[in-house]
Amino acid sequence: MQIKTALRNVFRNRRRTLFSLTVIVVGFAVLASVLGFIEEALRSTQVSLASESGAVQVAAEGLFENTTDGFEYLIDPVRLDRVLSEVSALPGVVGVSWQLNFAGLVGDESGSTLIIGRGVVPCSDVQDYECIVTIGDPLGESSDRQVVLGRALARKLNVGPGDRINIATGTVSGNFNAATVDVIGEVTYAFEELEGQLGLFPISFVQRLLKTDGVERILIGLEDLGEAAAFAAALQARLTDADIPLVTRTWEELNPSYESISSFYGAFSGLAMIGVAILVFFSVLEVLTISFLERSREVGTLRAFGTPRGRVFRSFLLEAGFLGLIGAVAGALISVALILLFNGIGFTWTPPGAAIPQAIRLGLSTEVVLMPVLTVLLSTLLSALFPSWRNARIEIVDALRSV
């Protein structure tokens, strides 16, 4: 009967209950939206970062640690094939690509500037962002003496698709080399500094420019980014067994900025949870305090019949628990509906450090629903603690006297 009584008491004053439930539902919806946004932002940031770096990379340790001299980190074709063989033996791979990067000068008769040249396998499964150009065309499989410039670099050079520019850099043997390439497109990057120096070239062209048949790093795309660490460890073991002196790095290790992005969002979601918890706590506290005090005479009656204080305390807490639970269920249903509606509309944004504009979606995982459930339940129960305790402690005679 305690449960039945508690449930009936929840709906005893419908207007007051409606207010409490509204606060809980609004708090729930706000928190679920914030958590959903953060979850989706982190997920799209991960995807974006991994689309540039690959989920896992393989290269000489000296390259990752920046401790090599010259081009001794290069992976020759024989070793590349051996690594690809090892990679193909592992599950979950969606694609493999490789890069050869260089620093050089770019310009024409009117002047020159620094370029970070990235030799890539055009439109690979791992780095499909290269195919998204804002102006012109992406690199194709048959591309050779062509470049897609960072948009800011193109502005700096005052060139665009159809123009020709000169590239100059040092070869692996230390000599000077130069070539003329056609600008076929422009690509936008979130980091303007990088956009102002970046040039994407077919890797075969960069190999000729640097006079090498080697590659700098191997990029591996995975079906599940969450498996990157396990995959990297498994691949590392195979490389070691095969006596291949290369190491693996996950996308997270390659993008240390992700940790700070993740921490920022973590702190933001923590603040949102605290904010909603405080909102629910004080709103429900006020309502419950009034509601419980109005029932002092009932408490006196129950206590006069021999009801222990503990049972009175538990009954009020149970009532608050039901209020929180009903609010949480209503909040979950409404929030899920709102999130689905929002996702159905479809907006886009470019996350920090990302090249590809992402759809603004709100995540809808178990955590997005469960965390607000716990937050509103806990705040409601906490807000009920003091009024419940005070009502349970009230002297019977005083309670019976109250109107």
Add this chain to the structure above:
Amino acid sequence: MSHESQFCHERGLPFLEAQSLTKTYRVGGSTVHALRDVDFTAAQGDFVVINGPSGSGKTTFLNLISAIDRPTEGDVLIEGASTAALSERQLAQLRKDKIGLIFQTFNLIPVLTAAENAEYPLLLQKLSRAERSDRVQSILAEVGLEDLARRRPNELSGGQRQRIAIARALITQPKLVLADEPTANLDSETGAQVMALMRTLNEEHCVVFIVVTHDPAVAGYARRRIRIHDGHLMEGGTDDLVDSAPKSPS
């Protein structure tokens, strides 16, 4: 209701004793004496009506003998056992097992039905659902409200509510029932019906009834009448002081 006997074998045996009960309150800077050195005894089967004007100490006396309040001085003995040293929990246990209470404003729980209100004290006694149900049906029949079992208090008349309150007070088969102004919120006809019911239950179940009231009409139902005035009890219900007269300092 499954009371053991329709006949009160133990009538006349002392059940409740109040010894030198004094209750004072601090109001502002002064001390108010609500009860002064009161002695009182109630025996099995008694139907005592305590009469007195507002502020005379009726409710204070009832609170003390029902163990919901503690005296400033003195003691209340129930079946010969002192209650002075009992803990909160023990007092609650005592009330649960031996005392039934009826209030002026009925004090029914609004969210519970008539049957659930009557059943409530049994929940504290951890009886089985079947036994609780039997007892509820029996007591509601006894107070004549078996057809209204599913109604909420706000769907009942004042007299019906008080009958439910009586059912609630009696359902645990207590040996003592204390009623505080049970007819105050009822019209005279309904009040008379309620009092007649209480008197019948007193006779059938050998339960001690102590009723405090300022309604002179209630006194007619009493086996014993006591008048309370300025914190003193006077046997007889008139102005003659008997066993609770103030004791002169010696």
